[in-house]
């Protein structure tokens with residue numbers, strides 16, 4: 001009787017605490033789906049390189065691939081645009097089921113005119129987007145794009161930026177990212193950070209994520 | 213078959229002694245070998261730069277640098293570039309899918325008896341304020357300034373984005 005009492009007194013609190021902790025963890029797991037597809041809820045007002053308005057409504061027309069970069073970028077941006085050009089070609093007739101955007105990370109230097117000239121070297125379906133800093137920020141934030149201007153002195157600067165493509169489905173949900181591997185090909189990564197297999201079949205993975 | 217192997221061994225020996233002669237004695241003159249360059253105990257292999265998209269204001273140059281010395285050397289600066297306003301030595305890094313690029317003000321070290329690749333997504337020579345477009349078939353001159361080996365004039369060959377130096381050339385390795 002005495003031993004039973006001590007046992008209860010000692011073990012019961014720890015059992016209670018453990019239960020509370022487990023319930024708490026379980027509750028969080030059930031309610032937060034940290035990596036699941038989330039609809040992009042944002043209103044923004046930007047311009048495309050042809051001088052037309054570009055806003056959230058345009059993302060609802062078709063699935064989209066968005067890349068954020070700048071024309072003063074020496075390797076990752078032109079390399080990504082070249083790989084995208086190759087990918088659009090490989091997609092064949094399916095290519096027209098997707099919209100392709102190059103959104104500037106550097107609105108100070110990348111005007112509509114400069115974007116149009118720069119992008120004329122790549123597939124004509126890639127649309128350049130620029131606009132006011134504040135409006136661009138809304139789009140960066142909505143898609144978790146990291147953009148940071150870095151002063152290099154003597155009036156020079158560079159921009160640290162997310163260098164992967166955002167894959168958005170027709171319901172404007174971010175369903176994954178596309179990353180180049182060694183500057184030679186893309187790999188598709190889902191929202192759980194998992195590289196889609198087969199790794200070298202980007203087109204198949206892209207179509208699966210976008211339900212094309 | 214035996215003859216074939218003897219032939220292969222002969223080739224290996226002759227080419228290795230040939231390349232050995234390049235770095236056994238420091239040549240006084242900068243000698244261009246194919247698209248390679250030598251200064252002291254430093255060898256530069258196949259400098260290249262990509263064609264630029266229309267209106268591009270920047271570009272990057274790449275190469276392989278071999279240091280045959282038992283002392284480290286430093287590529288301190290690049291000068292004598294007529295096609296750009298400024299030229300810097302940069303390092304690019306990728307972390308959590310974020311690209312960062314920084315100038316290396318003290319240059320880049322090439323360790324003793326080692327090789328260093330300047331290549332996309334790593335170290336590069338950054339050309340800022342291009343005065344002309346980098347275009348097909350052209351070569352772009354620059355002077356590389358090493359701390360120990362001294363200065364050497366090189367030419368960057370303009371290539372397309374699908375160019376990979378290791379895949380396209382097997383001559384030296």
Ligand SMILES: [Cu+2]
Pocket residue numbers: 074272302303313314336337338
């Ligand atoms: Cu750079």
